[in-house]
Amino acid sequence: MNDDEVLRRFSGIRRWRAGEHRAPHKPLLLLLALGRLQAGKERLVSFVEVEEPLRRLLEQYGHPRGRQRPEYPFWRLSSDEGIWEIESSHPVEVTSAGDPRLSSLRREDVRGGFTAEVAETLSGNSALLERIAGDLLTSQFPPSLHEDICDAVGLRTSLQLVTRQRRDPDFRIEVLRAYEYRCAMCGYDGKLDAASVGLDAAHIRWWAYAGPDAIDNALALCALHHRALDRGVVGVSEDLRIAVSRRFHGGGRARELIIDLAGAPLGRPQSGLPTPAIDHIGWHRSEVFQGDERPAVPIDAAAEEPRGYTT
Ligand SMILES: [Zn+2]
Structure with a gap:
């Protein structure tokens, strides 16, 4: 498969966002999978193995509200064209909405990962892999978080490839x-x-x-x-x-x-x-703001240094 075809498939992934609301589930799983591929790990990973690392990523870098559901991107990416596949020796139970039951994903030891042709192209082309990682980061997160996320997913990147964001x-x-x-x-x-x-x-x-x-x-x-x-x-x-x-x-x-x-x-x-x-x-x-707000700290009349911004 040529590079352009891989790029086309990544850019065709559905629902990276819902209007102005952040929906970084798929990009975070893709970054995790790119990190695994770069480290030479097996193409397909069992849901059980990836569930907790992905949940932690979603808690740290996902949308601040609601339950984090690692099963959604793991499952839903397989319906995007030719990027991701699921392998299972038994049928996975799904809800009426078409999402997998968590218990079924865990029980059946379902495995998922890049399709063989995408994995093969990316494994042999580190510049392409980094370009895709950079595009995923730039499309979802501000530059101040790129290095932290690369560390969290185990991606080694040259920074100039990652931060291709225009700066003024x-x-x-x-x-x-x-x-x-x-x-x-x-x-x-x-x-x-x-x-x-x-x-x-x-x-x-x-x-x-x-x-x-x-x-x-x-x-x-x-x-x-x-x-x-x-x-x-x-x-x-x-x-x-x-x-x-x-x-x-x-x-x-x-x-x-x-x-x-x-x-x-x-x-x-x-x-x-x-x-x-x-x-x-x-x-x-x-x-972005992580949920419950702390109550205001009472102003301590005895404090020698005023807190926060002062003129
Ligand atoms: Zn400051």
Whole structure:
């Protein structure tokens, strides 16, 4: 099979997303399978073996609400054209909606993986494999998460192949300038001589989900808070306060840098420039932010250092 045909089949996979809602089940399973293929593992893997790793991936990088169901992508990918196949010595029981019963998938030791022709083409062409991995990552996730996801699925990639996302240097400078080169969450404003170090222009609604390069869809954030925003550890409320997920925990510095920010006001851009737009904030809240929000940390009148962003 030639490279173009493999690319065509991957680009034809159905329901990578449902409108603006994130649906990264299939891409995460495909990335996991690409990692296995690259490591020279067997083409077909039993559901039992892949179930827990896939569930963990979905919990960390999937949609924040609802039950994570590794059986869906494992089964449903087989109905996309010529990419994935299922092998089983017994028929698998399915529900009236056409999805497999979990107990049946586990009991029958059902195996799934890339079709032989796709696996053969990808095994012999590491550049093609990396290109497909890069396309899957770019289509679903912001660049700040690409390395973490590659590690989680065991993919070795050369980064320039992975992050083929277009970048607009003007946008970055515009955002950092709007926020006066300070993190909008913690106020970090470190510089090496005159040059800012460790500050990013973060999208609130991800570029992969049509998030525009616009001041009202951006925050200047330090590297830590950028990562925390993209992982859904922190979010923004409609009244422009910092939200922190109850799923996040840690002591000492983790408490100071993240947990204690719960309910603190977000830094604002210079006057006259737009604050984050409600619909972008809402998208992040429903598609990325990890569930329950911690209650606001009461302001301690005795604290010597005010928390969060201060002027
Ligand atoms: Zn920060």
